[in-house]
Amino acid sequence: HQQVPFEQIVDRLQPERSLSHSPLFQVMLSLQNNEQGSLSLPGLDLSMLESGGQTAKFDLTLNIAEEAGGFGLYWEFNTAVFKGETIARMAEHFAVLLSALLQSPERDVFSHELVTCREREQLLESSQDIERLTPSQHCLHELFEAQAARHPEKTALVYESSRLSYDELNRRANQLARYLTAQGVKPDTLVG
Template sequence: RDRSQLIIRGLDVQRYDFHSGIAKFDLMMQTWEEQGKIGFAIEYATALFTASTVERMGRHFQQIVDEILQSPDQQIREIGLISMEEEHLLREGFNQTQVNEDWSQSVTALIEEQASVRGHESAVVWEGQSLTYRELNERANQVARFLLEQGCEKNQIVGIMAERSFVMIIGLLAIEKAGCAYLPIDPITPGERIQYLLEDSGIRIVLSHTELIDKVRAMGTTEIAVYDLEDAARYASYECTNPGIQLHPDDLAYVLYTSGSTGNPKGVLLTHGGMTNRLRWMADQYGMDDKEVVLQKTTYTFDVS
């Protein structure tokens, strides 16, 4: 019955709108007929939904009703939920992500740039000590030149197993400076998985440090050479200057292996272009500048860490 036409003999009836301020359910829609039209109202728990969300639900409901009225015989799966304006926003508006950035620079080139313009400032802080950009860059250069002397070639995969320390960062950077891609191996990884990674990746060189050298050698084969990043005398004679290896955005930066939960672990190849893209986005998204300090929370075997 039209709720505006309530007639009781001997009584004058007038509608009174009452709002209790309390939602009886998380979400409830009421409908009524009034003066030849159908009205509806949505009552919702403000602890669960915002006003804008409920308003959008209302527009979507109206869109569904309009579609049904225009074409009553269409199947449910053919009914559109969103308006043409919303569809355009989803397809076009939200996908306008083009930015004018130079993605050709590798992370190693960006670090070399920092070493040039602010080399005396801290690049890495660990256990109360710091390593400046110049020190990081020069020590990585020495290890990179050593790797090149061992015959390392561009896009070759080099393993690294290290605890969190200065040498871990130096080793990662050195591998990339040599034009190679690093395969990080967490020291707590089970031995069977380590052996699989070493064999499947086909690596010939692993960088580690004193405490882990024996563990790596026990897992590997005689064809794999293991070098201690803490052996300063080994790298001291190499030049500190940048090796000058030209890296393309499509060149490999690092390799990560999947968990293997659906079969054997698979190596995923990540490029310099992808890494630069991610880091530049993060700096822009969070407004990072040269005063920021970033906490290394996750293990270095986790992507983009």
């Protein structure tokens, strides 16, 4: 299949075309492990320059290059799709996974954790906040409102390209509740 030009593959598969993304894939892993040949011409001194490209060709590319004493990992990403913090977290997760694989190569790759120690502590800390309000003590809407009060600006809901903060979702839920009450809906009334 490597002999078939890219354009012929695209023509044959007929994927939905969009200027917002590549027609076949959005994520690429590139291993640069070819020997760097030297180029010499009589009377000229030549050296390699870094490309320093500023445009991501795909949503996410991980370039792995052989370097003296190891490998260098370079993340390239579409800033309309990913935030820098997300890629930094992804890079940390990848490093955690690689470290675990080196320590236990016999284990299945999917059995390893990806979270860092710092993230695990943060998750445990936030779960302790939730444990203080156990479901046996509070209804789901009370737990949600408590979360909205603690973190009103955080994202609560993502649907396609829309995002709602806890505060906005809580306000919209309350608006819907007031509307349903005005329509005669009472507790234990089924609403489609």
